Amino acid sequence: MSEYATDPRGDGPTLVSDGPVNAPAVLVLDPAGAAKHEDIPASWHELLGTRHVVWCRMPAGDALFSAGEALAELADRHVTVDVVTSGPDAVTAMDFVRARADVVRALLLVDPAASGARLAHDTRGMRVPESPGADAQAADAVWEERYRARIAALADAGVAVRTVAHSPGGGRDRIPPPLPLGHPDVVERITGTLHGLDGETAGALAR
DSSP states (O other), X not given: OOTTTTOGGGOSOSEEEESOTTSOEEEEEETTOOOTTSSOOGGGGGGGGTOEEEEEETTSTTHHHXXXXXXXXXXXXXXOEEEEEEGGGHHHHHHHHHHTTTTEEEEEEESTTOOTTSOEEOTTSOEEOOSTTSOHHHHHHHHHHHTHXXXXXXXXXXXXXXXXXXXXXXXXXXXXXSOOTTOHXXXXXXXXXXXXXXXXXHHHHHO
């Protein structure tokens, strides 16, 4: 049974999309289930001028199936596709993009070691507490080491995997990691990473 099977956040639409349909696309796999009221989070609206954003609310029961259909539709448009997710669904997202590595350019992760109220485990079985003020960046480094082979396999298949944001800890952190995907700091880091990837793609095409 899915961990989201009885999650009340599953109420509402599975997919919400906005932005120019033939623009480069961002497929968001959101474990928090934002966009419940059929609107992309306001912090993402500036990106909608240049990106087509498909927001998949992972607590919805048919989320992965619907995300797969959305990805197939984007593939038919022959647009660049980047996937974004955060901690609870980071591993699921790696499997998801591996199956369509021919379509996805990059997987961007936020607090990949985090699992909400649960605990992450490092490679030695030691538990890393996930709470405000925890060293999320160190925990994410442990996570990346644990999944190094899978990250490398995705890179070999042409999909870059990048951790783009970590919970800062301290007074700014009022909830446990992961940071919400609509958090302004997260959107800023995602935007900068997308621009960097665009530059890399343009440079590769110019060679």
